[in-house]
Amino acid sequence: MQASLFSPSRRALATTAILSFAAFIGSTAFAGKPTLNDGNIRISSNENAFGFSPKALERMKEVLDSGNYYNNNESGELAKVLAAYEGVPLEYIMPTAGSGPVLDLTAMSHAAAGLNVVSTETGYAQLVTRFKAFGGDVKLAPLSEKMGYDFKALGKLIDDKTAIVYICNPNNPTGVLADPVELKNFILSVPENVLVFMDEAYLELSDTGLAANTQAALVKVRKNMIVSRTFSKAHAMAGLRVGYAIGNPEVLAKLRKYSSGGPSYLACVGAIESIKDKEHMASNVKKYIEVRNYVKAEFDRMGIKYAQPSGSFVYFNAGMKRNDVVKKLQASKVIIGGIRGGVDDPTGGGEWTRVSLGTMEEMSIFIGELSKILGKS
Numbered sequence: 335m336q337a338s339l340f341s342p343s344r345r346a347l348a349t350t351a352i353l354s355f356a357a358f359i360g361s362t363a364f365a366g367k368p369t370l371n372d373g374n375i376r377i378s379s380n381e382n383a384f385g386f387s388p389k390a391l392e393r394m395k396e397v398l399d400s401g402n403y404y405n406n407n408e409s410g411e412l413a414k415v416l417a418a419y420e421g422v423p424l425e426y427i428m429p430t431a432g433s434g435p436v437l438d439l440t441a442m443s444h445a446a447a448g449l450n451v452v453s454t455e456t457g458y459a460q461l462v463t464r465f466k467a468f469g470g471d472v473k474l475a476p477l478s479e480k481m482g483y484d485f486k487a488l489g490k491l492i493d494d495k496t497a498i499v500y501i502c503n504p505n506n507p508t509g510v511l512a513d514p515v516e517l518k519n520f521i522l523s524v525p526e527n528v529l530v531f532m533d534e535a536y537l538e539l540s541d542t543g544l545a546a547n548t549q550a551a552l553v554k555v556r557k558n559m560i561v562s563r564t565f566s567k568a569h570a571m572a573g574l575r576v577g578y579a580i581g582n583p584e585v586l587a588k589l590r591k592y593s594s595g596g597p598s599y600l601a602c603v604g605a606i607e608s609i610k611d612k613e614h615m616a617s618n619v620k621k622y623i624e625v626r627n628y629v630k631a632e633f634d635r636m637g638i639k640y641a642q643p644s645g646s647f648v649y650f651n652a653g654m655k656r657n658d659v660v661k662k663l664q665a666s667k668v669i670i671g672g673i674r675g676g677v678d679d680p681t682g683g684g685e686w687t688r689v690s691l692g693t694m695e696e697m698s699i700f701i702g703e704l705s706k707i708l709g710k711s
């Protein structure tokens with residue numbers, strides 16, 4: 335599809351560039367789906383293969399030629415739309431270029447020597463890694479038996495030096511969703527001087543949905559709390575870079591001190607349309623649930639153990655070293671395993687690895703190749 339955009343000579347040049355780029359990203363743990371298709375199936379970085387709202391695309395095309403200006407009103411407009419969507423006052427919203435900056439800014443503004451962040455083993459590492467980079471300590475609780483959060487274990491790690499408790503729900507990479515009542519009770523049990531950070535990057539995609547699980551309303555009763563959301567996952571706009579923090583204005587002010595700017599005007603315009611396009615979101619969520627159920631059923635059929643998934647990925651145990659599974663799949667042009675130990679993991683990895691959910695077609699190719707590798711076809 336992309337090739338038709340190029341003349342034969344430009345196509346040759348582009349192909350060379352794409353191949354060397356693909357070789358570069360294929361050789362590292364950073365193996366995201368390339369903007370241009372290089373023939374590999376990339377189900378490694380939790381990108382949304384179903385695409386974003388066509389209404390957002392139309393609107394972005396209309397305003398594309400305004401790129402000579404920074405961002406005049408669009409970020410403010412997006413904040414208003416998000417405040418209405420979240421049911422919070424405008425000052426409780428901070429738009430960012432993806433939700434990654436919310437994690438980074440939180441770490442930057444809260445880390446100091448002698449302080450610690452509490453989270454779980456086998457969790458999303460961005461905030462805790464940054465916290466450590468800025469001089470703080472990291473305390474990780476073991477996962478629960480079902481590979482979700484063990485709130486008792488987490489609670490035991492909190493001490494008078496704890497600055498942040500970071501929770502990702504559903505957890506990445508295990509995909510396990512917390513019980514909303516248990517989670518709420520845990521949050522309310524954390525001492526008020528500790529910032530509770532809820533990363534809800536994948537929550538829209540869970541079977542029971544955002545409304546039944548989000549803890550965002552708690553920012554109005556618990557001051558020291560941030561919820562982060564992204565347009566990279568359910569909204570399928572990873573490359574456009576939009577996310578946001580929801581939190582008390584005094585807490586967000588600490589983050590703003592370190593911010594180098596929000597999303598681009600184009601990304602804001604796209605995100606506003608995407609929030610309005612409820613139909614597209616519903617159809618995307620439906621596709622994810624179908625694909626997730628398909629992968630679960632195939633894993634059940636092959637006797638492959640997996641953690642109960644609620645996001646755009648499944649954490650599974652192939653009964654073979656992660657590195658070996660990843661390498662063998664890569665030889666069949668199926669790229670998986672983008673977290674904590676891709677192909678280059680010097681430890682060889684354990685036997686658990688993560689596969690992102692792509693289209694039904696991509697996942698059936700993945701299942702076919704995996705079953706050949708495991709001798710289960």
Ligand SMILES: Cc1ncc(COP(=O)(O)O)c(C=O)c1O
Binds near residue numbers: 506563564
């Ligand atoms: C749990 C979680 N939080 C945050 C992010 C950051 O993503 P983005 O900056 O695209 O919003 C990711 C990305 O994969 C993620 O998995």
